[in-house]
Amino acid sequence: MTVLTMPAQPAQDVTPRPVPWQRMIWVTWRQHRAMLISLTAVLGAVAIFLFAMGLWVHHNFSVLMACAAATPNDCGALNQSFNNTDWTTANTLLILMNLAPALIGAFTGPAVMARELETGTFRYAWTQGIGRVRWAIAKLVLLGVVIAVLTWAFSQIFEWFFAPFLQQQNTLTVLSKTVFDTRGIAFAAWCLAAFAIGAFLGMLLRRAIGAMAATLGVYLGLQLVTWLFLTKHYPVSVVTSNASLFTGGVSSSLNGLPSTAPDNSPWVLATWNVGHTSWWRYIPVSRFWPMQFIEAGWLLVLAVVLGAATVWLVRRRAA
Amino acid sequence: MTVLTTPAGSRQDAGTKPPPPVPWRQMLWVTWRQHRGLLIGVLAAFIAAVAGLLTEGLRIRHDYAALTACHPAASPACVQLSNFFGSTDWHVGNGVRAALLAAPVLLAMFAGPPVIARELENSTFRYAWTQGIGRARWTITKLTLLGSVLTITALLISQLFTWFFAPFVPYENLAVLTGAVFITRGVAYAAWTLTAFCLGAFLGALVRRTIPAMAITLGAYLALAGVAWLYLRPHYPLRTFWPMQVFEAGWLLALSAGLAAGTVWLVRRRAA
Amino acid sequence: MNVIETRGLGKRYGNAWALRDCTLAIPEGHLVGLVGPNGAGKSTLMNLLAGLSVPTAGTVTVLGGRPAGSPAALDGIAFMAQDAPLYKHFSAGDMIHLTRNLNRQFDEAYARQRLDGLGIPLKKTSGKLSGGQQAQLALTLALARRPRMLILDEPLAALDPLAREDFMTTVMTAMTDNGVSVLLSSHALAELERIADYLIVLGAGEVRIAGEADDLVDSHQVLSGPAAAADAYAARLAVVQDRRAAAQAHLLVRSSDQPVPPGWEAHPVSLEELVMAYLRAPGAIGKQQPARIEQAEAAR
Numbered sequence: 001m002t003v004l005t006m007p008a009q010p011a012q013d014v015t016p017r018p019v020p021w022q023r024m025i026w027v028t029w030r031q032h033r034a035m036l037i038s039l040t041a042v043l044g045a046v047a048i049f050l051f052a053m054g055l056w057v058h059h060n061f062s063v064l065m066a067c068a069a070a071t072p073n074d075c076g077a078l079n080q081s082f083n084n085t086d087w088t089t090a091n092t093l094l095i096l097m098n099l100a101p102a103l104i105g106a107f108t109g110p111a112v113m114a115r116e117l118e119t120g121t122f123r124y125a126w127t128q129g130i131g132r133v134r135w136a137i138a139k140l141v142l143l144g145v146v147i148a149v150l151t152w153a154f155s156q157i158f159e160w161f162f163a164p165f166l167q168q169q170n171t172l173t174v175l176s177k178t179v180f181d182t183r184g185i186a187f188a189a190w191c192l193a194a195f196a197i198g199a200f201l202g203m204l205l206r207r208a209i210g211a212m213a214a215t216l217g218v219y220l221g222l223q224l225v226t227w228l229f230l231t232k233h234y235p236v237s238v239v240t241s242n243a244s245l246f247t248g249g250v251s252s253s254l255n256g257l258p259s260t261a262p263d264n265s266p267w268v269l270a271t272w273n274v275g276h277t278s279w280w281r282y283i284p285v286s287r288f289w290p291m292q293f294i295e296a297g298w299l300l301v302l303a304v305v306l307g308a309a310t311v312w313l314v315r316r317r318a319a
Numbered sequence: 320m321t322v323l324t325t326p327a328g329s330r331q332d333a334g335t336k337p338p339p340p341v342p343w344r345q346m347l348w349v350t351w352r353q354h355r356g357l358l359i360g361v362l363a364a365f366i367a368a369v370a371g372l373l374t375e376g377l378r379i380r381h382d383y384a385a386l387t388a389c390h391p392a393a394s395p396a397c398v399q400l401s402n403f404f405g406s407t408d409w410h411v412g413n414g415v416r417a418a419l420l421a422a423p424v425l426l427a428m429f430a431g432p433p434v435i436a437r438e439l440e441n442s443t444f445r446y447a448w449t450q451g452i453g454r455a456r457w458t459i460t461k462l463t464l465l466g467s468v469l470t471i472t473a474l475l476i477s478q479l480f481t482w483f484f485a486p487f488v489p490y491e492n493l494a495v496l497t498g499a500v501f502i503t504r505g506v507a508y509a510a511w512t513l514t515a516f517c518l519g520a521f522l523g524a525l526v527r528r529t530i531p532a533m534a535i536t537l538g539a540y541l542a543l544a545g546v547a548w549l550y551l552r553p554h555y556p557l558r559t560f561w562p563m564q565v566f567e568a569g570w571l572l573a574l575s576a577g578l579a580a581g582t583v584w585l586v587r588r589r590a591a
Numbered sequence: 592m593n594v595i596e597t598r599g600l601g602k603r604y605g606n607a608w609a610l611r612d613c614t615l616a617i618p619e620g621h622l623v624g625l626v627g628p629n630g631a632g633k634s635t636l637m638n639l640l641a642g643l644s645v646p647t648a649g650t651v652t653v654l655g656g657r658p659a660g661s662p663a664a665l666d667g668i669a670f671m672a673q674d675a676p677l678y679k680h681f682s683a684g685d686m687i688h689l690t691r692n693l694n695r696q697f698d699e700a701y702a703r704q705r706l707d708g709l710g711i712p713l714k715k716t717s718g719k720l721s722g723g724q725q726a727q728l729a730l731t732l733a734l735a736r737r738p739r740m741l742i743l744d745e746p747l748a749a750l751d752p753l754a755r756e757d758f759m760t761t762v763m764t765a766m767t768d769n770g771v772s773v774l775l776s777s778h779a780l781a782e783l784e785r786i787a788d789y790l791i792v793l794g795a796g797e798v799r800i801a802g803e804a805d806d807l808v809d810s811h812q813v814l815s816g817p818a819a820a821a822d823a824y825a826a827r828l829a830v831v832q833d834r835r836a837a838a839q840a841h842l843l844v845r846s847s848d849q850p851v852p853p854g855w856e857a858h859p860v861s862l863e864e865l866v867m868a869y870l871r872a873p874g875a876i877g878k879q880q881p882a883r884i885e886q887a888e889a890a891r
Contacts, residue, residue, distance in 0.1 A: 038534065107534055115530075208530060209437075210356065213429055338666040338695060345692040352685060353678075441679070445672035446729075449641050451694035451736070453662050 023130065024138035032139075035111055036146060039104070043154045050093075054161035057086050061164035082168060090165050097158055097182045101151075101190040102219040108147060109198015110211035112139060113310065117206045117317075126314075136314040140199060140307045148192045155187035174288050175267045177227045184289070189296035189303075194219050196303035196310075203313040226295075232269055234294045236287040241277050341452040346460035354465060357430055364422070365472050369479060372415070376483035379408050383486035404490070412487050419480055419503055423515040426469060427540040431519015432532035434461055435586060439527045448586075458586045462520060462579050470513045477508035495560050498548050505564035510571035515540055517578035524585040592655040594619045594740050594772045595640060599649035602635050609635040610796045613649065617774075617789060619739075621803075622766060624787030625776035626866060632796040633776040634673060637744045640774070641670035654739050666695055669733035673744045675725045679718030683711055683728055690732045702735035709757070723754030730758060734765050740772045741765070747777060759786060784862050792869050799869040808862055814842045816855035824852060832868035843868050 029036070064082055067075040113136075116122045126132040162182070166172055172179055181190055197218050202211040245266060266282040273279070283291070351358065382404050389397035435458070438444045448454040481504040487493065493500050502508055519536040526532040547567075557563050593616050600613040610632040617623055625633050638644045639651050642660025650658075657663040677686060683706055691697040706713065709731075711724050720728065726746055733741055741762070747755045763786065765771045777783050783790070790807060792799040800807065811831070814824070821840035825833055832843040843860060851857045 034531075038531075042538075103537070107530065111530055209429065209433060209533075212530075212533070213360070213425075216425070337663045340662060341693065341695050347692075349689055349692050352681070352689065442672070442674075442676050443678055445643060445670070445676045446678075447693070449643065449665060449668075449670040449672075450690065451662075451666045451696075453665050457693070 105194020106212040110202035114202030114208040151191040152188035159183040184292040189299040196306035200306040427515035432523035436523035436529040473512035474509035506568040510568040517575040521578040601648035603647040621789040624783035627793035631793040667739040669738035675729035677717040684713040722749040
């Protein structure tokens with residue numbers, strides 16, 4: 001009988017080298033392939049539709065602008081028809097765009113965590129060499145990044161599509177609630193936050209369908225709270241007594257005629273009088289990007305906190 | 320240890336006389352227990368909706384009555400009433416209408432697909448479909464019970480909403496034939512709710528996996544609603560409110576029945 | 592009455608036949624062991640008997656001519672699938688209630704009493720019970736339906752020896768006290784050998800041999816003799832297995848009435864050896880079996 005002996009190597013044998021992070025890229029892709037492909041397919045299909053419709057809308061709009069430049073008083077009918085057809089569709093799409101992050105979060109978040117628990121496959125996944133914490137962190141980060149990038153790209157297409165209406169509709173600016181969240185980096189940030197909410201609720205409730213319903217509810221509640229209370233208090237407002245900023249506005253159109261310049265009316269938060277002077281607190285349109293960064297910023301923090309909470313639940317959960 | 324003995328079957332019941340079928344009412348408890356979450360959620364939403372619609376509805380009607388009684392219409396007091404009604408009250412009314420329109424969409428996603436798909440995904444169909452009642456009766460009873468509960472709830476809520484929304488119709492100069500108003504009243508709303516449920520159940524049985532079925536049902540329902548809105552409703556043979564309502568409810572009911580039959584057929588056909 | 596009758600039963604998935612040419616006629620009152628390696632077609636056959644799937648070829652009837660899957664069949668057969676599927680979020684009490692409502696007859700008192708005796712809590716969700724407890728719960732639900740036949744798909748696979756003992760004791764008691772016929776599948780021959788009095792050996796989708804355990808053993812013998820003469824005899828006899836060791840040949844033959852050739856010795860064969868031999872042998876031999884066994888019975 002031959003016996004092989006190897007000298008013990010204390011450091012190597014006691015603490016094995018951790019499994020490298022890159023392995024999780026393939027694991028995450030293979031496990032959530034269907035979800036990622038579906039998400040890309042749906043966003044892609046809608047993007048193609050937006051592109052096609054957008055070309056049509058931009059064409060109609062340039063015709064309208066040409067008319068307004070040439071014979072401003074005869075363009076009422078053209079404006080009306082642009083309103084009835086193109087705007088009606090665009091408004092519906094705008095509403096759907098605001099609801100999209102809720103749906104994206106509901107369909108992606110719980111699928112990552114809750115499914116694993118429901119089907120019992122966590123008993124396999126959490127006993128592999130990489131360990132459950134690294135496994136969870138890697139998945140959340142990888143999927144979060146992919147979702148953020150995909151949805152950012154999608155919102156850029158929507159931004160291009162919607163541009164004419166910001167000028168044609170005299171009640172909309174980039175700061176309008178329903179518009180603000182569909183452009184810049186805000187849309188991607190909301191989608192990322194929705195994903196994080198979904199993953200956390202999935203891990204908390206341990207049931208996929210219930211977590212989906214809860215994600216929709218929590219997201220909508222969060223969005224309402226933001227619209228009604230938070231946005232007003234972003235530290236970007238300006239106080240002035242200069243009344244000329246608020247008279248009429250460049251964009252107010254008379255007799256239903258289209259305006260020839262983009263709408264830049266500021267968002268008035270409050271107005272008061274001191275003696276004979278009127279004061280206004282408002283947010284100028286130029287503050288769009290600072291506001292975007294603030295909103296994306298706290299949403300990112302929320303997503304990270306929820307992600308950490310999800311990992312903590314993973315750690316804690318006795319199999 | 321006590322042992323119960325029943326006499327072993329003798330040769331005479333060797334398949335000549337079929338056993339009496341399992342009574343339908345036994346499925347009541349089964350359906351309730353398996354879909355408790357959904358039924359409780361719907362009940363809670365119903366109660367919240369009734370409470371909300373009643374309180375806000377009374378307030379809005381009061382505001383509207385004050386507004387219409389206010390003379391002269393151009394005086395600052397009346398203008399202020401008008402502004403309030405046009406902004407706050409209108410936002411509430413519109414918001415409630417949006418919520419009402421969203422409800423069938425959510426039901427399409429959450430109520431229908433799990434009925435069959437969840438059973439298949441978890442392999443519990445191996446238990447459920449080998450019980451004495453048989454898979455066809457099991458499916459038919461579940462679809463009927465759940466469908467009825469959802470449809471009746473939707474019918475009641477849409478009537479209450481019609482009462483709630485009434486002041487806005489003259490105020491905003493809306494026609495009851497306008498799409499967004501039409502589908503929230505009469506029998507159309509209940510019919511769309513039933514269709515949403517049946518569509519989800521059918522796609523769940525077809526796709527056999529719950530979450531993908533939810534996504535597909537969402538898309539299919541929105542597509543159906545969009546097509547009906549843009550291409551079907553404008554071409555109905557009748558142009559007054561109730562005839563149009565009955566016509567729409569009619570084809571939706573036929574579609575629901577077809578989807579339900581399709582679901583039962585898929586269940587029957589499905590081989591292990 | 593035959594509790595199971597199949598004629599030329601076959602099931603194909605895509606291009607592969609999971610079960611083929613299965614012809615069986617099994618009388619009531621037996622504990623039938625369905626044995627075969629993984630992938631042999633045991634679950635396929637059971638799914639067909641329980642009405643969960645439909646045949647691609649042939650027919651299958653149960654409990655004296657009732658078509659498998661028909662309401663009459665569902666009424667009389669209780670099926671326990673592999674891994675004892677239960678609703679994981681339902682408690683044992685819920686499962687009792689559920690099964691009672693899904694069937695025409697259900698002995699609720701028996702079910703509760705049995706679970707009580709086994710120490711299975713009624714309020715705990717079934718997903719939290721141990722594997723043995725889940726199997727016992729599923730069995731209790733099946734037995735409380737007072738079926739004419741129990742079909743159990745690998746019920747012992749996930750159970751520890753003590754739980755297996757409990758489980759089989761319950762099954763045997765049901766058989767003797769209530770006249771229930773049982774069809775039980777396993778790939779562990781040793782345990783089936785002890786309890787089953789009728790055996791179906793399934794290999795690669797085909798019935799290799801089927802019959803009462805005693806008959807199978809009695810109708811086979813091992814003939815041991817010089818290897819040189821073995822080939823001549825092998826051609827004439829129905830040889831199941833031909834084993835050579837140095838100059839000796841051991842032929843497992845199927846017939847007990849043949850006279851033993853001079854210079855040869857006859858030994859009886861154990862059930863385990865018999866089953867192993869049939870599993871290793873090519874399928875052709877097994878197909879002729881049912882006829883031969885029936886003849887053996889008719890001659891009785």
